[in-house]
Amino acid sequence: MAIRDGYLWQPQLLASPLAAPTAASNLLPANGTLLVLGGTGGIGRTLCEHLLQSSQRRVVLLSRGGECPKELHAYASRIDSIAADIADLARWPTVLEHLRERYGHFDGVIHAAGTGAGSLIRQRDAQVLSEAMASKTRGMLAVEALIEKMTPGFVLYCSSMSALFGGAGHLDYAAASAVLDGFTHYRPHAENGCVRLGINWDIWRGVGMAAASGVGDDAHQRHLAVGMSAQEGCRVFDAAMTAQLPQLLISTTDPATARQFYPVRHSAGSTLADTAPVLTADTEAPDRLPEHLHDCLCKWLGVSALQPDASLYELGADSLTLLDLIDELQAATGMVFQLSQFSHKVSLTEVLALVQASGAVTPADESQWADAVRIDQWHAGAGRERLYLIHPVGGDVQAYRELASALHPDLGVWVIADPALRLPDLPNISVDERAQLYIEALQAHHPDGTAWRLAGWSFGAWVTQAMCSLLTEDCEQPLLYLIDPPAPDAGHELAQIGEAQIQQVFQREFSARRGLDTATSTASEDASRYLQSLIVCCQNNMASMAGHQPEALSRTPVRLFIATQPNPYGMGSAWRMADLQRAWKGLLPHMLSWQALDTDHYGIVAAPWAQVIAEMINADLSTAQG
Structure with missing residues (x-):
């Protein structure tokens, strides 16, 4: 994968007959x-x-x-x-x-x-x-x-x-x-x-591991039937040694046919019409939807039955599975859903509840930023206190899944994903403008009498800090959790960041999206569109960080979690940890704790560090309830 001038470049397959060598390879x-x-x-x-x-x-x-x-x-x-x-x-x-x-x-x-x-x-x-x-x-x-x-x-x-x-x-x-x-x-x-040479071998007929496996598998037997003989394999070897290309993919059939020999769980490499049970026009979609989605998920996840409340993630679902589910929901109901609406423990029951709730809501005009911000519930909690999670630079909120899974069940969890993920034509805005929109949406959404907290990782930490700076003196201050925020002077560094460093950020952001494989051309059209939206969000949000200076919070209680290992793209690396702590303390006079974690910028929201952060959040909940 490469990012150049705002475009994502991916390798493509070029079919080419492998010419027989006219002379022996000089490598042999x-x-x-x-x-x-x-x-x-x-x-x-x-x-x-x-x-x-x-x-x-x-x-x-x-x-x-x-x-x-x-x-x-x-x-x-x-x-x-x-x-x-x-x-x-x-x-x-x-x-x-x-x-x-x-x-x-x-x-x-x-x-x-x-x-x-x-x-x-x-x-x-x-x-x-x-x-x-x-x-x-x-x-x-x-x-x-x-x-x-x-x-x-x-x-x-x-x-x-x-x-x-x-x-x-x-x-x-x-x-x-x-x-x-x-x-x-x-x-x-x-x-x-x-x-260095590489050959991606297709199946061999009569030799190799494939010849002795899958005897009862019809697809495997059909694959063996078009496999290479030993003589053909040796001729391919000779041709590869003569060509001396770094990578040759050998297929005895065209790529479209070859894909059929490699079974998949869901729509990678094919359409949902090919892989999912069909909801026909002469059936009543609302009545059939639970059964239809159940059958689709069973097929994609490779299970024979699915409990309605079972976590899809625990059964092996990933981002691609959920994108397929979103596509199936749109085909069946006409409703468009986003990944951020699926919680960290999404189940069939939760999906059906989302469909029912969405059907009762009149769609709003979201062509402008003021109407575009949406707050999605991941976990209802006991109704006494809510935690709001703000998206990082890539725009989506899937990175918070492990953290949310470890939180106390009494704590409600709500998320704000970047509206540009679903509305890519929205103009880019500054960090402060984004913070203003988010705090207004949150204040309109948050119920009276319920305590609230705010958390953000990376770019999200800067946004949450800016949100708190906008609260007037008569507003209740939330307990703020900053998870590995960029260094206070990172905005000045970002203004001069080179393309190579930007590409490193892109690659790490995309690799963190489970199931979105940027190195293969087999991703579905939905996944490709979603990936392109991530690119737009990442570019816009990094641009908005350039020159931004986090403001001091004179009244907000804060817990800050910092990764001690160098971040993958070098910004802020000139700080010694003690100096960095003093700098943040100057901006956050009511800092309750500074917790240094032995990981890097991306590891801090994964196990075991996500659980460490969750334990601190849970302890604050116990203190508040006690």
């Missing part, structure tokens, strides 16, 4: 020595046999067992088998030194190791996931160490088309393959002559 000397990791598996073993067709070429097979496959016994005199676990990085330096002393140099290295696994994320243990990825990801780190030490002529990373298409039950394999893809483009030292 006839008398060379090659190291193969994973050479006992189907694809690795087949490539070994292919390489050994040259009578003077030698192959070093490195595997856990150190055995030579029986299929290669005819070439045993030119094969060295070494027992080593490439996933054991603690012992790898010893193995690497042995390889260097014994061989000195390799003409090439092929990383073909990998472990297949298949089940939904919610059914997988984190340790099991890590181990399943180890042979690819830790093996890649082992290879990178070998490149640094021995400078082989080339390294070929054997990846998979699953890195592009994913597939339900293949998180670890797809993710590990995507890591390999990233390293094929890695160029750390210009003086290191090692050529």
Whole structure:
């Protein structure tokens, strides 16, 4: 992903026939020595046999067992088998030194190791996931160490088309393959002559992990039917070695057909009409809506049944799932919903209640800022006290999910997302103008006799501080929680920020949006539109911060949580922590606490630090009630 001149650039697939090589690759000397990791598996073993067709070429097979496959016994005199676990990085330096002393140099290295696994994320243990990825990801780190030490002529990373298409039950394999893809483009030292290559293999017919799995799966069998033979795979290998491109994605069918072989939970790569049960015109939509949404969610989440009050997030829903749900709701009811309206524990019951409540409200004209601000309820609480969460620079409020989940159930939680997320044509406004609009909306919304608090992270912290500065002396002051606000002088730095730093902010903001994969072209049209809205919000809000100076709050009680690790884009890094604390104390004379947390700007709203902040908020609630 790259951001240039306000546009999001994403890589696209270019279909191109792979021409047969007219001459042998200069990367494969006839008398060379090659190291193969994973050479006992189907694809690795087949490539070994292919390489050994040259009578003077030698192959070093490195595997856990150190055995030579029986299929290669005819070439045993030119094969060295070494027992080593490439996933054991603690012992790898010893193995690497042995390889260097014994061989000195390799003409090439092929990383073909990998472990297949298949089940939904919610059914997988984190340790099991890590181990399943180890042979690819830790093996890649082992290879990178070998490149640094021995400078082989080339390294070929054997990846998979699953890195592009994913597939339900293949998180670890797809993710590990995507890591390999990233390293094929890695160029750390210009003086290191090692050529990095990557092949995203399609399915092989008769060899490899895919040939032995999914026997009863009709889609898998159809995929195998169009898979590559061993001979075709070897021809592709030769062509790739001649082309010497950093990444080749090999597909035996066109991409649209190929996607059908990688099952998905919801609409990634296809339309809802293809993946969801259809609500037909001759049925009564209001009566059928609960059943229809239940069936859609079961299909997308890969479950057979769904309790109405079950948290969709706990069942594996992400932002894409909810965007699909929003699209389905619009198709069924004509109503347009926003992600911010779904709470941190959204359920089917909550969604249906939103539909019912929205149907009773007359839509307002939101073409102007004054009418555009909306306050969404995430949790009703006991009705005695409310916490209002203000969006960060990216505009949406999903980053607060972990914090909200850890709050006391008696505390009501309400959120304000950036109106520009749903109304991108709104003009940009300053931080102070935004604060004025938000405080007016909040004062009109907040019920009398209910205590209130205000919290904001990052840009949201500056907005909440500006909101409090606008309160007149006769207004009740809220308890304010500032979560890693930009340094007091960050506005001056932002006025001179370069494009590279802005891109870093964009990338971190987008990576925090669960389920919005900016590196793939398979995202739905709804997700792409939402991502574009995030870009607009991020640009506008960063521009509004330039030159802004937070005002002193003479009457507002404040708790400030600060991340002690450097933020990802360098602003405010010139401050020593003690000086920064004194500067904020000067602006916030009624600061109740300053809590330094050992994390960075983005980690502070994730576990375990979100729970630390929630504990402090909960303690304040107990004190107020006591």
